[in-house]
Amino acid sequence: MTTVNSLSQQAVMWVEKYRPQTLDEVIGNEEAKAMLISWLKNWKPGSKPALLYGPPGIGKTTLVHALAKTFSYDLIETNASDIRTAEKILHVAGHAAFEDSLLQHFLGFKGTIILFDEVDGIHGREDAGGLEAIIKIITQAKVPIILTANDVSDPKFRELKNQCLSIQFFRVRPPLIMALLERICEMENVKYEKEALKILAKVSGGDVRSAINDLQAIYERSGKITIEDVKVLSPRDREITIQKALEELFLSDDIERVKRILNEVNVDYEIFLQAIHDNLPYQYKNLEDLASAYDKLSMADIFLGRMKRTQNWSLLKYVIEEMSMGVNLSRKGKYTPIGFKFPPSKLILMARTKLTREVLDKISSLIGKQCHVSRQRAIRDFIPFLRVIFENNPAEAKKFASWFNFTEDLSSYLSGKSRGFIKK
Numbered sequence: 517m518t519t520v521n522s523l524s525q526q527a528v529m530w531v532e533k534y535r536p537q538t539l540d541e542v543i544g545n546e547e548a549k550a551m552l553i554s555w556l557k558n559w560k561p562g563s564k565p566a567l568l569y570g571p572p573g574i575g576k577t578t579l580v581h582a583l584a585k586t587f588s589y590d591l592i593e594t595n596a597s598d599i600r601t602a603e604k605i606l607h608v609a610g611h612a613a614f615e616d617s618l619l620q621h622f623l624g625f626k627g628t629i630i631l632f633d634e635v636d637g638i639h640g641r642e643d644a645g646g647l648e649a650i651i652k653i654i655t656q657a658k659v660p661i662i663l664t665a666n667d668v669s670d671p672k673f674r675e676l677k678n679q680c681l682s683i684q685f686f687r688v689r690p691p692l693i694m695a696l697l698e699r700i701c702e703m704e705n706v707k708y709e710k711e712a713l714k715i716l717a718k719v720s721g722g723d724v725r726s727a728i729n730d731l732q733a734i735y736e737r738s739g740k741i742t743i744e745d746v747k748v749l750s751p752r753d754r755e756i757t758i759q760k761a762l763e764e765l766f767l768s769d770d771i772e773r774v775k776r777i778l779n780e781v782n783v784d785y786e787i788f789l790q791a792i793h794d795n796l797p798y799q800y801k802n803l804e805d806l807a808s809a810y811d812k813l814s815m816a817d818i819f820l821g822r823m824k825r826t827q828n829w830s831l832l833k834y835v836i837e838e839m840s841m842g843v844n845l846s847r848k849g850k851y852t853p854i855g856f857k858f859p860p861s862k863l864i865l866m867a868r869t870k871l872t873r874e875v876l877d878k879i880s881s882l883i884g885k886q887c888h889v890s891r892q893r894a895i896r897d898f899i900p901f902l903r904v905i906f907e908n909n910p911a912e913a914k915k916f917a918s919w920f921n922f923t924e925d926l927s928s929y930l931s932g933k934s935r936g937f938i939k940k
């Protein structure tokens with residue numbers, strides 16, 4: 517029996533639902549935990565910031581949140597890779613230091629902790645300022661600062677490491693993960709075999725987040741966690757083609773099945789959304805069904821855009837719901853699938869126009885070199901005439917090609933031989 521209520525409840529991601537709220541709930545890395553607590557207890561202005569580093573999914577970010585909560589600190593979280601300029605970071609930090617005294621005074625807060633999450637997300641030249649800015653701030657810190665990173669082995673982090681108390685985090689041991697999975701099963705009323713949880717914990721490679729995600733995926737697929745169910749988890753089995761995924765999405769009457777499709781299809785959400793969009797008018801003939809499905813799809817699109825902008829991944833469940841169940845349930849009548857088309861038309865178009873743009877850029881820059889004209893003028897005044905010549909008079913075209921230094925590719929574009937591919 518499937519009620520709307522149980523559906524929306526299951527759409528909650530367990531990694532969020534069971535995110536530890538207290539320090540004790542964060543499993544593993546006891547030593548690192550103790551170091552961090554003692555660092556905070558002894559912190560005074562001038563103390564070094566703490567740098568927590570280690571592989572993803574082991575609770576670094578969660579631990580910082582739990583720490584702030586336990587010791588009544590206000591936490592300002594900054595995703596380092598989102599911050600482009602030193603000014604912005606300085607502003608955030610300065611603001612926090614100022615607010616501290618107010619909050620302390622009026623609300624009894626001990627103060628503020630600034631979290632720079634995933635500082636190794638800062639890369640490339642454009643972000644060099646970001647890393648420098650962080651180093652500048654942490655060396656003049658008036659509030660406790662915690663940084664997290666996955667991997668700081670690159671030499672560019674040397675200075676950062678020098679300025680911090682580095683605390684290394686390790687993968688979480690499988691028995692601990694297994695115990696956590698067992699607790700989650702109990703709380704979710706999920707039937708399980710211990711041996712299956714053991715396998716899950718083991719294949720997670722010490723990554724708690726992916727262990728929980730796998731547990732939920734299997735449960736949503738099979739309704740229980742047995743050794744048999746866990747076996748199907750091998751990555752190869754999980755992937756289905758975009759054709760198969762579309763077919764099930766449009767066709768299936770099993771709504772539980774529909775929700776899982778997006779976990780299994782091996783393309784990113786944006787492409788899949790585009791594929792649904794492109795295929796819908798061929799699949800749903802009833803206009804009301806079609807309108808409703810597009811409505812759901814546009815909601816998914818809005819959530820997806822917002823999620824990407826804000827990096828708020830908890831929106832993903834809405835994206836998935838609208839895209840899968842929303843579209844599937846929009847169909848009222850019977851349905852017989854007809855052929856699907858992909859790759860999505862928009863992507864083809866983008867690839868095409870990108871190619872065209874590149875070709876036009878090359879041609880117009882060569883024209884510009886010889887004739888000293890702008891790109892616009894080359895495209896507007898020269899290329900149409902060259903096209904006529906290249907299409908009709910190969911001998912003359914050859915002379916122009918050599919004078920302008922056009923490559924074969926560019927010549928065949930102008931002659932229309934490759935235009936069918938490049939541009940319609």
Ligand SMILES: Nc1ncnc2c1ncn2[C@@H]1O[C@H](COP(=O)(O)OP(=O)(O)O)[C@@H](O)[C@H]1O
Pocket residue numbers: 530531532534535536541542543544571572573574575576577578579688696724725726728
């Ligand atoms: N040590 C842990 N104990 C309990 N849950 C964990 C632990 N590590 C990760 N998790 C689960 O995985 C999710 C992501 O953890 P997170 O703190 O973001 O990892 P990291 O910052 O190390 O990448 C959490 O919401 C939680 O559900």
Ligand SMILES: [Mg+2]
Pocket residue numbers: 576577578633634664
């Ligand atoms: Mg993190």
